[in-house]
Amino acid sequence: MKTKITGHDLIALGYRQGKWMKDAITHINENALEGEAMKTYLEQFKSPDPIALHKKPLTFSINIKAENDEEKDNVDKVINSMQTLMKTPTLVGGAIMPDACPAGPDGTIPVGGVAVAKNAIHPGMHSADICCSVMLTDFGKADPKDILDAAHANTHFGPGGRDRDSQFRFPAELLEAFEANYFLGDKDMIKMARAHLGTQGDGNHFLFVGTSKKTGNTMMVTHHGSRGPGARLYSKSMKIAERFRKELSPDTKKQNAWIPFDTEEGKNYWDALQVIRQWTKRNHEVLHNSVAETLEVNIENRYWNEHNFVFKDGDLFYHAKGATPLDPKFMPDITGPRLIPLNMSEPVLIVEGTTTDSNLGFAPHGAGRNVSRTQHRKSKTGSTMQIFKEETRGLDVRFFSKEIDITELPSAYKNAKAVRAQMDEFGLGKVIDEVMPYGCIMAGDFQKNAPWKLRREKRNKTRR
Structure with a gap:
């Protein structure tokens, strides 16, 4: 036998x-x-032969230059990391913007980076904050303070989501889209999507109020991404990408693993990204609409754009890690120009632009950083309140947690004038209007008096 x-x-x-x-x-x-x-x-x-890395880094466009020694170190790190990244076998092009700064180990796409892949989606190249984006609503001649006050009463910053009594209605069409997708249909994901709707998170996310330089109208701009649902999707996608990496290209760095688009997983992931994009857009809308409803004011105009996402053009996938899409082909629901915030004391730029060989259809997404949050905090001298007053003079700046976060003050970011000058020099969008700052809301240092920290301090005192 x-x-x-x-x-x-x-x-x-x-x-x-x-x-x-x-x-x-x-x-x-x-x-x-x-x-x-x-x-x-x-x-x-039979397993195919492993896909080898490019022997030499593919060329990429460098739309940035150092203005001083501190920036030179930053730019050198960005270029070195990008050179390693451009050995990834799926890539066919790339670019870095004037706000570029390192975002991880060598070979990690920098903030302010664009990487173009053929028939492949790299979750690590759009990062965990999927569809981080900005939305502007024009409230006409409404009082900026009224808008900021109403926004403060309606928004939510910090970790977690809203309790059941303060949640916004979850649209039925969005629920159906979540339930129909392999990546998004589980109960925990949907529960999180409900609770996080109308929340803005922490870090550099903000709610900004100002007035149009051109019309004098009051405008509100929000900046945040897909919150818990996006982070959860990212975690799932990286595990699947890692499985493909081990099978297809073990020499590719883990952070640059990809999901082939022509697989079932690739199609499902692309569809999931589009659903998360719609959720994030709705996340902005519910906050803007709540302000209009609270004050009973009309909305005169509205537009938005993401700057952490993957954009498809034929068989090419443009991964933008902190880069603003200029080309209309990247935004199927485009309704107006794009938004580039700089820092809380500078205008939000309203821009338009054309695609060139060097910009690949993108512009910077903000001012970027030259040093880490920790380095910036160590570099500041004087009391937190003194630093805050000096850097926000004349502005109504609020922290949702009631604790100042000095790593989000203007000095934490690159020189805004230099970024704008390099936008002009490298053809990265034309400024057609500016939202002049009145004030803003950010999460602040929410960890300072976090319940877990207070409990730990209480335990430590008891042991003494």
Whole structure:
């Protein structure tokens, strides 16, 4: 009697373990395949040769220059990391913007980076804050203070989501889209999507109120991404990308793993990204609409754009990690110009622009940083309140947690004038209007008096 084939036998023949193996073993044993017949059958499951890295980094556009020694160090790190990134085998082009700064180990796409891949989606190249974006609403001649006060009463910053009593209505069409997608349909994801709707998170996310330099109208700008649902989707996608990396290109860095678009996983992930994009847009809208409803004021205009996302053009996928899309082909629902915030004391730029060989259809997304938050905090001398007053003089700046975060003050960012000058120099969008600052709201240092920290301090005092 012929010995039955097992998985160990197939692995010994050089085949990789996978979902296919169980059905293959059953087929071989049921049909008593052996010798050439078995070899011919197994040929379809043979793993392809690993996809090698590009021998040399592909060329990429450098739309940035250092203004001083501190910036030179930053730019050098960005370029070095981008050179390593551009060895990734799926990539066919790339660019860096004037706000570029490192975002991780060597080979990680920098903030202010664009990477173009063929038939591949790299979750690590759009980051965990999927669809981080900005939305502007024009409230006409409404009082800026009234808008900021109403916004303060309606928004939500910090970790977690809203309690059940303060949640916004979750649209039925969005619920259906979540439920229909492999990546988004689980109960925990949907529960989080409900609770996080109308929340802005922390870090550099903000709610900004100002007036149009051109019309004098009061405008509100929000900046945030897809919150918990996006972070959860990112985690799922990176695990799947890692599985493909091990199989297809083990030499590719883990942060640059990809999901092939022509697979079932690739199609589902692309669809999930579009749903998360719609959720994030709605996340902005509910906050803007709540202000209009609270004050009973009319909305005269509204537009938005993401700057952390993947944009598809044919078989090319443009990964923007902190880069603003200029080209209309990237935004199917485009309704106006793009928005580039700088810092809380500077205008939000309203821009238009054309695609060139060097900008690849993108502009910077803000002012960027030259040093980390920790380095910036260490560099400041004087009391927190003194620093805050000096840097926000004449502005109504609020922190939702009631604790000042000095790493979000203007000095934490690159020189705004230099960024604007480089936008002009490198052809990265034309400023057509500016939202002059009145005030803003940010999360602030919400960890300072966080419940977990207070409990820990209480325990430590008890032990003394």
